[in-house]
Amino acid sequence: MSAAGRLYAAGGVLLAVMPLAMVLANRSSPLICGLAALAFLAGRWAEDAAALRRHLLGPLRTPLAGAALAFLAWALISLAWSPFPAASLRVLGEFLPTLLAAYLLACLAPGRIPAFAPRLGAIAVGLAGLLIAIDLASDLALERALGRRIAAFVHNRPALTLDLVAGPLALVLWKGSARGLAAAVLGFAALGVLRSISGAAQLGLLAGAAMAALARMLPLRVGLGLAGLGLGLAVALAPVEGDLLARAMPEAAHERLVQSSSRARVAIARSFGAAVAADPWRGAGFGTSARFAETPVAQTVPPEMRVLLGVGHPHNSFLQIWAELGLPGALLAALTLMLMLARIARLTQPDRAAALGLVACAAAIAFVEHNGWAAWWTAGLGAAITWMRAASPADANERSERDGPA
Template sequence: MNSEEMPLRSAGDKRDRLRIHLDNIGHGLIVLLPMAMAVANRSSPLVLACAALFVLASRLVSDGSDSYRLALKGLRSSALVFAICGIVYPLVTLAWALKPALGLFSWGEAVLPAVSSAVLIVSWRIAPPPRWMVGALATAMLIAAGFIVAELLFKLPLRHLYGGRLATFVHNRPVVTLLLLLGPVLVLIGFHRRWMLCWLVLLATVVAILESESEAAKLGLVAAAGTFALSYAPFVWVKRLLTVVLLGLIWMQPFFGSTVERIMPEKVIEATKAGNSEARIELWKAFGDVSRRYPIFGTGFASSPHMGSHPVAAEIDPAYRTMLNVGHPHNAFLQVWVELGAIGALFLTGLVLWVMKSLSGAPADIRRIGLVTLMTTSAIALVSHGAWQGWWIAAVTLAAALLTLRPAPSQPVE
């Protein structure tokens, strides 16, 4: 080796070490996300954004910007155009929103985790994450679930210590996050490879959900179990059935509240009083009335929190007018209609069709868990949470990003 080669090799070694450090930090932050949510239930967008930045930096250090150009070439231009339009159209609607400045902040809160997950997806096309990430993420989920159960059973002792908010509902967001990540993490680990860890994570997450106050998470758990059982039927029929169900839900939203009120038996409403079913129906009727008055373009992005002071409030039925002061309809599909109109519903329709098409070409186990995650997300979105909350977008998009990975091949048994 001559003297000129020594500095080159030294520089290359330093670059490799930097790449590895950045990669480990980025994926370590992904691992920490469930525990961060258990302690601070709005932290996931920041954690996910930092993780994406470190992973992006590691790929740029290793392969430069050309690697991202090559990775993006593999994506269909129609998908990129659809994604860009889906991001830009809400910005356009701020022109007629009641409070565009606050709407712009909400747009940023939603876009940050979505873009962060997109960066991870493209980065993982260049180079997969470290092999330890998924197992470590499962362990972190187990710890987070145990923390939540302990907090709920023993009246929030740790929150007394570190000064967190002393209310049991603060764990609703963390348990929803755990539920959405559960399927992708389990399929990537594989029950046949690490069955003990898989069962522990599954049982701990289910117990955390059942102990929590989140009726939405419990509904999501039921949807997950039902979809998992249904997924063993021929995929083409399951795909058609679930597509019809989801598109039907999207396009019936302007009349969703009145429809539920008409078809839901009184016994069911009584049985679900703990989940505020009566109030939710009134809420859906009020916001459904708004959506019918602004059917094409909606009232503007992130207008729901200010709907009580919107001019439309004076026009709707006084019987449920006060429900517009709640902040959002506790139904993401209906919120899309209220704020983005039928054009927003078209974007949702396109998203459902694109997801179904993507799952059609996936391996059977990823396809099955993809359907489970889609229906779990839809069930939760139908009854709870603001559509644009950053923690919610972070959980959904990180779950989707994990489903773009493939399980490690089984080690041969000697």
């Protein structure tokens, strides 16, 4: 095996085992994503250093990349008025390296992933789903054996990673005539997600499966229209999400969702929405959610709405963009999302249905859970997009180098 081949094999192993590694160490995906990206980068360099620049810079000339880079530029500009520049830089220092690794992986791995890697990935997903289910059924025996924190939510991040990776990996296997393994990947991933206590992971599974099915059955324009409407509303309604849910959710719904802390989530959304209403134009600055209760805009919010601004983040990535980056950030995020859908529209079936399923899954999760700049989330998305691009035929991969990873 050539030097490039050995590097590709190492990168393929790392990409494949990410879901299982997350079960064993639920902060490991950024490291794995970074190492896999370096392996494929070194492999491409060894194979054809002259073409590497084209592979990496070509996708950055597209409108989609322009919108995404403008969003990142605005995030950097917002550091100028962040009241906590050290905290903002710390968040940026976690987010940007992982984002770069995810970009490298999505650009360089497709077409170079070894043939054994998807099957290894299927084994990793199967073991991850089983371990989550067995560990929770055994009162977290695995966590006790490893001497770690005994809490059921330790499996939330692995379950969310399964959500992202399972569909694209199953598509790779299905198109590689391993349809039994593709079904097993979806089944074991669903087992881990449904057995976990993460309502966000279960919502993501439902939204992703529903969107993929609709995209297969409906005409192209209808499927894309539904996806665009959902993403547009997620951005536009984020600042008033809390008020809308406070009026619309009956008490019975809160009782059924007691494990998901729905009342607290609604109150948090209302508090951050009030902060956005107080200063919608530029936001408090990138990465300020962790100390949002101390920001100047928080002092303008009524005292009864101020307490929950200290929870660390608004449990809604779209609302987090509004709170930290204001209207310009929200507009640039919406533009990036719409251009992403335009890129997906050029895919053929079943790739388009799987891609829209991934978008719906990720958007549903982002609307109710986690810090949008978290490195583990960025790494999981990078792995999912890499598998999505790997599902395309070799000639389509070559043609899509100018478009890059959506």
